[in-house]
Amino acid sequence: MITIGKLAPGDRAAWETLFRAYIAFYKRMLTQEMYDRAWRLFQDDRHMHALGAKIDGRLVGITHFFIHPSTSSADVCYLQDLFTAEGIRGQGVARQLIAAVCDWAKARECARVYWMTHESNATARRLYDKVGENRGFIRYQIEL
Numbered sequence: 001m002i003t004i005g006k007l008a009p010g011d012r013a014a015w016e017t018l019f020r021a022y023i024a025f026y027k028r029m030l031t032q033e034m035y036d037r038a039w040r041l042f043q044d045d046r047h048m049h050a051l052g053a054k055i056d057g058r059l060v061g062i063t064h065f066f067i068h069p070s071t072s073s074a075d076v077c078y079l080q081d082l083f084t085a086e087g088i089r090g091q092g093v094a095r096q097l098i099a100a101v102c103d104w105a106k107a108r109e110c111a112r113v114y115w116m117t118h119e120s121n122a123t124a125r126r127l128y129d130k131v132g133e134n135r136g137f138i139r140y141q142i143e144l
């Protein structure tokens, strides 16, 4: 059975393993300081938030998200990170994590939950095409 809930102090090591795998998936590197900072902010739970998915008590999936204002609607919720452990994929864990973020954001009267993915991420897009709507926007950025 899959259970979704907030991350507790005891989840720290398992969370970092999953977050590190997510960062590696996108071929990025983070300093230990950034992992420590993220964990602090999730435990603080004021500006950034996290949920974890467990199967038989083992943390197998994580998602990170936050609310921001919108110029043209009520606040919106940005789902920044989503990762599930390789061995349990295809069992609906990510789907449940997204649904839990939607419940969380709805309870806080957000207008929508949205997220991005790389266009080549076919596996993720199979799920996203089922649970969300691709409005066709593309992302630009300038590194500062």
Ligand SMILES: CC(C)(COP(=O)(O)OP(=O)(O)OC[C@H]1O[C@@H](n2cnc3c(N)ncnc32)[C@H](O)[C@@H]1OP(=O)(O)O)[C@@H](O)C(=O)NCCC(=O)NCCS
Binding pocket: 022, 025, 082, 083, 084, 085, 088, 089, 090, 091, 092, 093, 094, 095, 096, 116, 117, 118, 121, 123, 124, 126, 127, 128, 130
């Ligand atoms: C993308 C990712 C989060 C999906 O996690 P997951 O727990 O396997 O997803 P789910 O089991 O909830 O997927 C549900 C749906 O997606 C599809 N799907 C997901 N993974 C699939 C796979 N490997 N093969 C076939 N279909 C798959 C299924 O059709 C499934 O639909 P169904 O529920 O109607 O059967 C996971 O593969 C992952 O962590 N990938 C690496 C990191 C990543 O890409 N994160 C997202 C970045 S934006």
